[in-house]
Amino acid sequence: MRNSPPNPHSTQNRVPPVSLLRPGIRSLLSKGLVFVAVLQCGFTISAQTASQAWLKYHPLSKPLTVPMRVSPLGQSLLEQTAAIELRRGLLSLSGGTPLESGPNMIELGTVQELRKQDPKQALPSLEQDEFLISAHRGDLIREIDIIGGSDRAILYGAFALLRNLAQGNDMSKVNLRERPAMSIRWVDEWDNADGSIERGYAGRSIFFDDGHVREDLAPVGEYARLLASIGIDGCNLNNVNNAAVFLTPQMLEGIARIAETMRPYGVRVSLSVDIASPQKIGGLNTFDPLDPAVKSWWTTKINEIYSLIPDFAGFTVKADSEGQPGPASFGRTPADAANTLAAALAPHNGVVLYRAFVYNHHADWRDPKADRARAAYDIFHPLDGKFASNVIIQTKEGPIDFQVREPVSPLFGGLTQTSQAMELQITQEYTGQQRHLVYLAPMWKQVLDFDMRAGGASTPVKQIISGKSFNRKLGGMVGVSGIGQQAWLSSPLALANLYAFGRLAWNPDLTSEQIADEWTRQTISNDPAAVRTVTKMLMQSWPAYENYTGPLGLQTLTDITGSHYGPNIESSENNGWGQWHRADHDGVGMDRSVATGTGFVGQYSPEVAKLYESATTTPDDLLLFFHHVPYTWKLHDRKTVIQYLYDSHYDGAAQAAQFVDEWTSLKARIDPELYNDMLPRLQYQAGHAIVWRDAITQYFLKLSGIPDAQGRAGHYPNRLEAEDAHLTGYKVIDVNPWEDASGGRAVNCDQNAKQPSCSAEWTYNAKAGRFNIAVQYFDLQGGTARFVLTINGQPPSPDASWSADGMFPTTRPHADNSTRHIVHNVALKPGDIVRVEGTPDRQDPAALDYIEILPATSENSGHS
Numbered sequence: 056m057r058n059s060p061p062n063p064h065s066t067q068n069r070v071p072p073v074s075l076l077r078p079g080i081r082s083l084l085s086k087g088l089v090f091v092a093v094l095q096c097g098f099t100i101s102a103q104t105a106s107q108a109w110l111k112y113h114p115l116s117k118p119l120t121v122p123m124r125v126s127p128l129g130q131s132l133l134e135q136t137a138a139i140e141l142r143r144g145l146l147s148l149s150g151g152t153p154l155e156s157g158p159n160m161i162e163l164g165t166v167q168e169l170r171k172q173d174p175k176q177a178l179p180s181l182e183q184d185e186f187l188i189s190a191h192r193g194d195l196i197r198e199i200d201i202i203g204g205s206d207r208a209i210l211y212g213a214f215a216l217l218r219n220l221a222q223g224n225d226m227s228k229v230n231l232r233e234r235p236a237m238s239i240r241w242v243d244e245w246d247n248a249d250g251s252i253e254r255g256y257a258g259r260s261i262f263f264d265d266g267h268v269r270e271d272l273a274p275v276g277e278y279a280r281l282l283a284s285i286g287i288d289g290c291n292l293n294n295v296n297n298a299a300v301f302l303t304p305q306m307l308e309g310i311a312r313i314a315e316t317m318r319p320y321g322v323r324v325s326l327s328v329d330i331a332s333p334q335k336i337g338g339l340n341t342f343d344p345l346d347p348a349v350k351s352w353w354t355t356k357i358n359e360i361y362s363l364i365p366d367f368a369g370f371t372v373k374a375d376s377e378g379q380p381g382p383a384s385f386g387r388t389p390a391d392a393a394n395t396l397a398a399a400l401a402p403h404n405g406v407v408l409y410r411a412f413v414y415n416h417h418a419d420w421r422d423p424k425a426d427r428a429r430a431a432y433d434i435f436h437p438l439d440g441k442f443a444s445n446v447i448i449q450t451k452e453g454p455i456d457f458q459v460r461e462p463v464s465p466l467f468g469g470l471t472q473t474s475q476a477m478e479l480q481i482t483q484e485y486t487g488q489q490r491h492l493v494y495l496a497p498m499w500k501q502v503l504d505f506d507m508r509a510g511g512a513s514t515p516v517k518q519i520i521s522g523k524s525f526n527r528k529l530g531g532m533v534g535v536s537g538i539g540q541q542a543w544l545s546s547p548l549a550l551a552n553l554y555a556f557g558r559l560a561w562n563p564d565l566t567s568e569q570i571a572d573e574w575t576r577q578t579i580s581n582d583p584a585a586v587r588t589v590t591k592m593l594m595q596s597w598p599a600y601e602n603y604t605g606p607l608g609l610q611t612l613t614d615i616t617g618s619h620y621g622p623n624i625e626s627s628e629n630n631g632w633g634q635w636h637r638a639d640h641d642g643v644g645m646d647r648s649v650a651t652g653t654g655f656v657g658q659y660s661p662e663v664a665k666l667y668e669s670a671t672t673t674p675d676d677l678l679l680f681f682h683h684v685p686y687t688w689k690l691h692d693r694k695t696v697i698q699y700l701y702d703s704h705y706d707g708a709a710q711a712a713q714f715v716d717e718w719t720s721l722k723a724r725i726d727p728e729l730y731n732d733m734l735p736r737l738q739y740q741a742g743h744a745i746v747w748r749d750a751i752t753q754y755f756l757k758l759s760g761i762p763d764a765q766g767r768a769g770h771y772p773n774r775l776e777a778e779d780a781h782l783t784g785y786k787v788i789d790v791n792p793w794e795d796a797s798g799g800r801a802v803n804c805d806q807n808a809k810q811p812s813c814s815a816e817w818t819y820n821a822k823a824g825r826f827n828i829a830v831q832y833f834d835l836q837g838g839t840a841r842f843v844l845t846i847n848g849q850p851p852s853p854d855a856s857w858s859a860d861g862m863f864p865t866t867r868p869h870a871d872n873s874t875r876h877i878v879h880n881v882a883l884k885p886g887d888i889v890r891v892e893g894t895p896d897r898q899d900p901a902a903l904d905y906i907e908i909l910p911a912t913s914e915n916s917g918h919s
């Protein structure tokens with residue numbers, strides 16, 4: 056397939072964010088007076104709405120089980136928002152039933168407001184973000200109370216009620232009391248001032264453009280709704296790289312507008328800061344964090360920020376990492392830098408999230424003791440206890456960098472006197488960049504539930520970051536979100552990751568299945584078959600991706616010095632980045648044991664270290680992260696490592712094909728727009744999983760010299776290679792890396808030649824029948840090549856001509872942009888001439904890899 060452009064968006068429920076309403080309308084809305092009118096006349100400001108995600112509120116098939124009249128006791132902004140959200144949601148869920156007047160109602164209020172209303176009432180004492188929803192039924196009146204520990208908690212309660220109703224749950228007897236497990240529940244955006252987004256795969260920034268804050272902040276308000284609906288309370292707006300420009304006075308005024316837009320949803324903004332700002336934008340000749348002039352610069356700057364944004368949440372810092380300046384330039388520690396910022400933020404209740412992602416990216420790959428995985432613990436563990444109380448150390452979930460599987464970072468167990476947050480990626484940098492379906496909640500859950508056994512006691516990561524294990528007030532989860540203007544995360548199913556992030560930060564004890572189930576019900580349908588199928592697809596997606604990209608703890612075998620997308624196995628080696636897997640002719644994996652390796656294992660508590668120190672006790676799925684073993688090493692089920700590498704890649708690709716079939720089974724059950732948006736994405740994934748499968752199995756076949764016991768790797772009996780075809784205009788090229796193309800070679804249409812197009816021809820000489828013909832080609836950036844497949848000069852069907860108009864990384868043919876187009880159900884007999892004609896366009900040379908003759912299937916089957 057060609058990656059589809061973003062869908063036209065549904066117009067359902069387009070109501071402007073509360074922050075963009077004029078105060079007069081806002082107050083009428085909060086009283087419920089003009090809500091129907093607003094819904095009916097559309098009032099559309101933003102084309103990008105929260106209803107593209109899970110806030111759809113599809114009308115329910117049954118009558119609502121709660122009163123429709125919403126009565127807030129207070130007038131605060133957040134309480135008004137809660138009332139508006141409830142009215143909007145109830146109206147939509149009920150299918151437009153007019154709002155009631157009578158005595159039945161949903162009453163909203165903080166504990167204080169309720170106490171004021173009725174001093175005799177017995178009320179619970181609730182924490183800041185805690186809510187209680189309870190139903191009361193008298194002879195004449197039905198009432199549901201949403202009581203909050205604060206007005207923000209009322210908003211969380213309102214969303215919780217709506218979430219349950221949208222799933223079809225009976226709330227007539229509700230008694231629900233919840234509070235978030237963690238105090239820090241933030242998303243980090245890596246948006247740049249020019250509007251691009253580092254590692255973002257959904258278009259441009261909703262916040263910035265051309266060096267400024269965007270005029271149109273309506274999508275920001277919608278984003279804040281989405282965030283609040285899952286309990287997220289902070290949004291760090293800008294990239295941790297190159298952050299200095301965000302502290303200029305002009306930029307801060309714009310940031311204040313963003314803060315104002317998010318404020319009605321209780322989402323506070325924060326900024327990534329460049330530790331060299333005092334020098335870069337402040338005119339000082341140093342940024343030494345202990346220099347009095349530097350300290351005073353930060354104090355003045357922070358005061359300026361709070362004068363514009365009184366509820367500013369704080370700073371995120373990336374320093375001494377990947378080229379970013381840091382305290383090391385002055386012989387200072389991360390604690391020195393963090394504490395300087397923390398001291399200036401403390402009077403305003405601001406916090407510093409200091410990232411533990413600090414490592415040397417010029418490490419010596421020839422040194423068997425060098426190990427990037429060690430860096431965070433080596434640097435930060437000795438500083439435990441030296442950080443100010445409003446500093447939180449933000450640590451990536453694994454010790455490397457968001458790979459498809461890593462062990463849990465040992466640092467979580469190594470900071471017992473410091474507040475901690477876990478950073479994870481919602482944007483799928485190393486996990487398929489939203490072109491592949493990968494539901495990440497099961498991966499995050501494994502980390503959250505992992506028991507670090509710090510001090511020999513039960514200390515699961517979720518307890519550590521929620522502050523419980525080591526008795527810290529602060530702590531939590533930070534998700535790098537990567538949302539953009541294209542339907543938030545571009546792929547509709549990728550939004551399950553944003554949803555799951557918020558739900559887990561609120562309650563890390565939820566299971567991934569529960570979250571998938573509730574997301575599907577709200578987003579797609581309450582139809583049992585749809586819920587079952589989508590939940591199953593989501594749950595299978597991470598294991599499938601791991602199987603075809605990097606099993607056994609090999610990490611994602613992707614192009615680590617380039618796009619981080621397609622396979623490029625050797626790109627991890629022979630450079631200083633330290634994502635080494637040490638594959639050679641005899642074996643594979645990195646020895647991180649204490650006895651013979653880098654000693655990384657020794658950073659875990661003794662009980663955990665004992666598990667990982669020996670290859671025989673290390674779980675198979677992390678074996679090659681911790682140990683270098685021969686290809687013939689037997690896993691726990693006695694299968695050899697090399698055979699597992701072959702099998703898992705074939706299984707993973709088969710699973711990706713299965714997703715297409717599972718999705719097509721839902722055709723009659725789900726919204727056609729969603730169905731049609733997702734189908735080509737899954738078809739593309741099925742094809743790209745084959746590219747991954749073949750690259751890695753061919754590579755390890757060659758390197759190990761050990762054949763696949765099932766004879767699949769390196770043998771493609773149904774394939775006709777482009778380089779073996781009769782070529783007109785096309786020239787044979789070597790693809791780099793070689794494993795990215797079948798047989799290492801492909802053909803390019805020579806753009807200097809006189810003919811406008813090139814062709815490759817094969818004579819079919821197997822048995823007659825009907826077949827699918829898969830054409831594997833390279834869809835490069837910078838042009839839209841065209842292709843036509845003919846049999847004896849005639850296109851066999853309308854789908855035999857297509858454009859290479861996808862949006863894939865890079866401008867040279869390799870696995871990042873290798874994709875397939877399938878022409879279905881083609882009649883072939885011996886002697887037929889199968890021809891592919893490619894017409895290049897600008898930078899796209901219509902490069903071809905091979906064609907494959909496969910059994911005919913229906914058009915939308917994944918198994919082709």
Ligand code: GCV
Nearest residue numbers: 245253254295296373412456
């Ligand atoms: C923001 C990885 C990513 C970088 C990112 C960095 C980080 O290296 O590839 O894009 O930079 O992590 O987390 O700081």
